[in-house]
Amino acid sequence: MRAGALSALGVTLADLLRIRAAANETAKAPAKSVILLWLWGGPSHLDTFDLKPHAPVQYRGPYSPIATSVPGIEICELLPGLAKRAHQYSILRSLKCASNDHGIAGTIGLTGNIQGAASLSGQTLPGAVQPTHGSVVSKILGASSGMPRFMTLGDHLHQGKRAITGEGGAALGPMHDPFRLDYHPGKGLELPHLTLADGLTPSGIDARGRLQSRLDDLSRGLNTSPRMARFDEFYQQAFSLLTDPAARQVFDLDREPESLRRRYGKFRFGQCCLLARRLVESGARFVQVNWSAHVEPVEDGGDGGWDMHDRYFQQYQDRHAWMLDRSLSALLDDLSERGLLHETAVVAVGEFGRTPKINNKAGRDHWEHVYSGLVAGGGMAAGKVIGASDRLGEYPATAAFTPADLFATVLGQVGIDTTSLTTNNLLPQGSRIEELVA
């Protein structure tokens, strides 16, 4: 094809070479997709994947470690399902973040960079906010089978009433923002904040008939919305796909066996994990499942987040622990049974950990110095513990890994490396965790 012809199509030679290079890298990459379970608010590492049973009672908490399917690896007794599946994932026990402010740490976790982060007090840090990991995937890998490349299941992330930065495409443009969906028991599928056409407002969609009607409306609105001008051809393709009767079946959880839906848990996070599997199965490249929109659990407008400064153990035991255990276990099983786990990287992590020393409200506060994350599939090592914290779980006892390191590794598994980042004028973040890909 001549350069002139390319130009007529609105594609430059550089674009063509970039796309070709990305395609070559992707073809060689062990993973096709990423599912990020974003545990917003910050789980306690001492009560999930890095217990300290020999620490003083003021530190260790009220739970015991239990054996897992991998000899020598122990996790919390409240996660028995994940204990049975330890051979399917690895645990990072020396993650470290540069901030203990949800807003800042959240931006770091989702972009690998502190630039442009907004703190609880309203201070915005210098520098331009970087695109989030899903947006990077969207930019470099492009669409697969027409499915939106980057999808977020859940509403915008907040700390208090302040939305955090770093959830979208930033300088990459709105075409690389996540396409948002959500699911709520009793309401069904929701398209939060979707205002493509005047007069369209998000509303609960449950029955298939209502879903079809909603998407028909959406389809009609696409042709008239001025905002469409802001989307590139891939995004238009994605929306067109959503209005396609066959494609919209991807979003219909009623098509899943009831038994499987129950294995995931008939609560919001569980059903969103199931939806994430359906999305990657249909070609989505990066699906982020937000545990909650707010860091707060029940107080102050919270919606079940992990930021349990008080009543940590009560709430973790009564709600969070079994929810995480059930949903993540089901996701690992489901991906594995469908032969998708080896090509789907799964990450479960929050923005930081929690104070090893229990506070005077039977809770744990923010702790950025060391925390844990779980990584599975996507060609990454399984059945391993990588890194360690010290005796009380206060600081790394081995080399610390940053959120940027974690996602440099994960994105590397889908074929995005330093070269592809710089080729796309993106700033490489972090270093690959070799133990995770060895």
Added chain:
Amino acid sequence: MKCAMRFHLTGGRGSRRAVSVSRLWDNQRLSRSFALPFVTLFAVLILAAAAPPEVVRITTDGVLKQRPSWSPDGQHVVFARHIGSTIFLYQRELTTGMEDRLTVQMHPEFDAVFAPDGKSLLFAFDKTSPGQGDIEIYHITLPERVVTPLATSPKGLSHEESPAWSPDGKRFAFTSTYQGNQDVYMANIDGGEWTRLTDDAATDAHPAWSPDGKTIAFATSRWGNFEIALVNPDGENLRRFTTATGLDDYPCWSPDGKQLAWTANRDGNLEIYTQAVSDVGEPIGEPINMTQNDALDNFPAWTPDGRLSFISDRDDGFDLYVTKKSAFSQ
């Protein structure tokens, strides 16, 4: 104790054996010191070998619920229900199935327990605050539903929760972080004269007052993970009740005070266990798994007539279940 053993073995498949055990007791005049453990062990073996009791599903909405409490006349049950980001208290009338919210507050509320006379409840109220929640214990009258704060700490954001009435209705036990870590306290029903019953760096939780008023059961992490412990209402004679590996939490006394039920994960899954308790608060025999289900079974509560209720997700979502018969007459 002899009567208690007969009660435990009344009815069902074990009844004939129970009679023979009683005759053995009477006719051969075995010493009490020998016969009591023997009879108890026998009872435990029978119960342990039995299938779990048949249950009735009370609610069907499947939404997460917590900590049911039954009115003394057995006509109502109160529980906390999570809907979206809220957790509110609901009262359900058993005969009609009608439900309504206990209060009209918009802040989190949970841990409601009926007074011994059934005319009021205590509950924990999590006031939204500029910082994190400030949880306090409130009193609500029935049927007027007049809400009054009872246990409000002078130190702002401390937590007072998990109230448990004394059987005479004059006092209540609860947990508080008022003096640092979470311990068990006791107060008069007007909210005055706090007495600290436990003082340990570990977490103490979920007190339950025995029907005879002599003992308070609670969960504590002082020996590792959560275990059930007993303490006298004056704070003396604290002793360990459970010793198994795994979590033990949410103790509750049977109406006759002869049994404790609680949640445990010793089989790798949350189940409801029961165990006989001696007159001096010692465990008798072995704990019995009353649920034996792959689902999550949690938050045990006895009905006034001795049936065991709990929250389980064994069907579709989390609902309230209750055994068809007295838990020890299967």
